[in-house]
Amino acid sequence: MFPWGGERRFNAYSHYCRTLFGGRVQKLPVDAGFSCPNRASRTQGGCTYCANNAFSPSYLAENEEIATQLENGKRFFEKRYPHKNGYFAYFQSYTNTFAPLPVLRDKFEAALQVPDIKGLVISTRPDCLPSEVLDYLSELSQRTHLTVEIGVESFHNETLAHIHRGHTVESTFEAFEKLHSRKVSTGTHLIFGLPDETPSQWLSDVQLLNQLHPQFVKFHQLQIFKNTAMESEYRDHPGRFHPLSADEYVRFLCDYLERMSPEIVIERFSAEVPPRYLAVSQWNLLRHDALVRKIEEELERRNTYQGVAL
Numbered sequence: 001m002f003p004w005g006g007e008r009r010f011n012a013y014s015h016y017c018r019t020l021f022g023g024r025v026q027k028l029p030v031d032a033g034f035s036c037p038n039r040a041s042r043t044q045g046g047c048t049y050c051a052n053n054a055f056s057p058s059y060l061a062e063n064e065e066i067a068t069q070l071e072n073g074k075r076f077f078e079k080r081y082p083h084k085n086g087y088f089a090y091f092q093s094y095t096n097t098f099a100p101l102p103v104l105r106d107k108f109e110a111a112l113q114v115p116d117i118k119g120l121v122i123s124t125r126p127d128c129l130p131s132e133v134l135d136y137l138s139e140l141s142q143r144t145h146l147t148v149e150i151g152v153e154s155f156h157n158e159t160l161a162h163i164h165r166g167h168t169v170e171s172t173f174e175a176f177e178k179l180h181s182r183k184v185s186t187g188t189h190l191i192f193g194l195p196d197e198t199p200s201q202w203l204s205d206v207q208l209l210n211q212l213h214p215q216f217v218k219f220h221q222l223q224i225f226k227n228t229a230m231e232s233e234y235r236d237h238p239g240r241f242h243p244l245s246a247d248e249y250v251r252f253l254c255d256y257l258e259r260m261s262p263e264i265v266i267e268r269f270s271a272e273v274p275p276r277y278l279a280v281s282q283w284n285l286l287r288h289d290a291l292v293r294k295i296e297e298e299l300e301r302r303n304t305y306q307g308v309a310l
């Protein structure tokens with residue numbers, strides 16, 4: 001038994017759901033029809049890697065009612081994962097706090113009315129959390145299982161500027177402080193492989209992740225999508241990128257886990273999208289399940305676990 005009470009060598013999301021809900025809780029992506037402030041105005045065309053359509057399941061249609069999308073999602077996942085203990089509505093596409101409060105309220109409350117929805121996951125940017133929205137999220141988190149997921153992506157301002165994220169590391173910390181001070185649970189994602197960054201930098205950055213202290217984290221290897229600014233950059237300046245092989249990625253993640261707070265729950269170790277969206281196939285690592293098995297084997301071989309080096 002490890003410090004988080006689970007038997008795996010990392011603090012797995014599956015263990016969290018089993019402890020709280022008795023088993024798997026399936027996230028159902030919904031598209032609420034929001035846009036993103038970063039695509040429209042702050043920088044030219046948004047993040048250089050942005051390809052939101054690559055992450056949307058085929059059943060999603062933004063013009064359908066939230067309840068219809070969720071019912072379609074239930075049917076979609078029913079065959080793949082028959083044994084579930086309910087669902088979370090996952091507001092995933094673009095920036096899901098980028099609308100006036102009454103609009104946000106309508107969408108989120110509509111999701112909560114759907115049978116078997118146990119809570120919400122709301123994905124957004126650090127610079128899109130005005131105080132009236134924060135107050136509403138705080139109130140919402142008292143009556144449902146709410147996670148606000150903030151894209152951190154990198155802990156380096158030079159990188160954030162280079163990839164046109166349109167916010168800084170400081171604004172990331174500020175957003176987490178505001179959410180945590182209102183007792184709103186947070187999740188985040190990080191990308192390993194952004195231009196000019198190196199594995200040794202990512203390894204030092206784990207301290208900043210521990211300081212940020214989200215409740216949940218997702219790790220993504222950089223994926224370069226077709227028809228993005230990053231695709232052109234990769235073609236013109238491949239030397240700015242540091243791709244890792246699957247085995248290197250596994251060893252890196254194990255080094256990272258050993259230094260990471262045991263309290264942070266891990267949702268994913270890599271991203272998976274249909275290969276037709278990818279401009280560069282070398283980033284297409286193993287399927288997620290196979291990657292997780294390799295990580296567990298490597299931790300077993302080392303006889304270490306998440307947080308052992310702290």
Ligand code: SF4
Nearest residue numbers: 036038046047050094
């Ligand atoms: S914040 Fe998200 S939706 Fe907006 S430009 Fe960046 S990747 Fe695209």
